[in-house]
Amino acid sequence: MTRSLQRQRSRSPALGRRLWLALLIWAALSASVILGVGRLLTRPPHVVRPAMADVGSRPVSDPGFSPPTAQSGAQLLPDNTSTSVQAVQAAPVAALPASPTLNQPVISTQAPSAPRALMDVPRYPQERNLNCELRSATVLAAFYGWNFAWKELFVVVGHDPNGDPNIGFVGRSMDDPVGGIYPAGYGVHADPVARGLRRLGIAASAHHGVDAAWLRDQIYAGR
Incomplete structure (x- = not known):
């Protein structure tokens, strides 16, 4: 009986150390997960800035950006988009060919005249109201x-x-x-x-x- 109690007492410190080690590992993993989620939530949105056509250009929203101006005696060339638009606007519109005239039957809306005969019947006027x-x-x-x-x-x-x-x-x-x-x-x-x-x-x-x-x-x- 005395020996069994001594064995249980010798095992209790080892079991306690294992439990403490497991708790420390769980706490470390939880802290790393919480920190990662917090960074994702607090990170500002990624803004994709469009690339400019000329070298060294910056977005219009940049406070230090200023559009290029023509120097004295110089002329800015239009880009390909404006040239193509001008070409389309200047192109004449071709006239559509006239459709061929089809020989459609002509339908008469007048009823055919009924046959009639003119007879030499005298026409006397009616002189009185009831005759x-x-x-x-x-x-x-x-x-x-x-x-x-x-x-x-x-x-x-x-x-x-x-x-x-x-x-x-x-x-x-x-x-x-x-x-x-x-x-x-x-x-x-x-x-x-x-x-x-x-x-x-x-x-x-x-x-x-x-x-x-x-x-x-x-x-x-x-x-």
């Missing part, structure tokens, strides 16, 4: 060779005092205002006009609901 149906009937009859006045046709067409234009003329006078309705002046429809033409010896008939093509065919056929 338009009677006047147009006498013009058509004159084209086929029947000549009579519209008043003659009015006599055979008749007047309907009850206001039915499918029976006879509706109105108090041929001079009533245009566009009125019964009891004011109105006019007459096609059936009484066709009946009046037949009474004068003309084979006339009234048609309803036909289109312009049918009417054109009747005219071309001479009917």
Whole structure:
């Protein structure tokens, strides 16, 4: 028991010296790392100064720098950059060649004219406000060779005092205002006009609901 205690006491100083040596090494390494980081943080930024074209020149920020001046009778030559810029500005601009003209089709914006025929139809004026149906009937009859006045046709067409234009003329006078309705002046429809033409010896008939093509065919056929 006594020997084992003596051995432990002899080992304790050696172990303590090793621990102290390790602590000293760790402290030295930590100090060197801290100093290196501090130098990096406190170091001023590195300024790269551009090189000047002439020998012995210094940056413009240098307090002792002064630009070169031309002596009496001497002339400073421009550098290559200014010479090239002057050459580009003085060079004339070449004109572009004209593009060849292509033969493009000409598209007409006008509609083709429809075929038409001019007939020798007499043109009689409308003398009264409400005699338009009677006047147009006498013009058509004159084209086929029947000549009579519209008043003659009015006599055979008749007047309907009850206001039915499918029976006879509706109105108090041929001079009533245009566009009125019964009891004011109105006019007459096609059936009484066709009946009046037949009474004068003309084979006339009234048609309803036909289109312009049918009417054109009747005219071309001479009917």
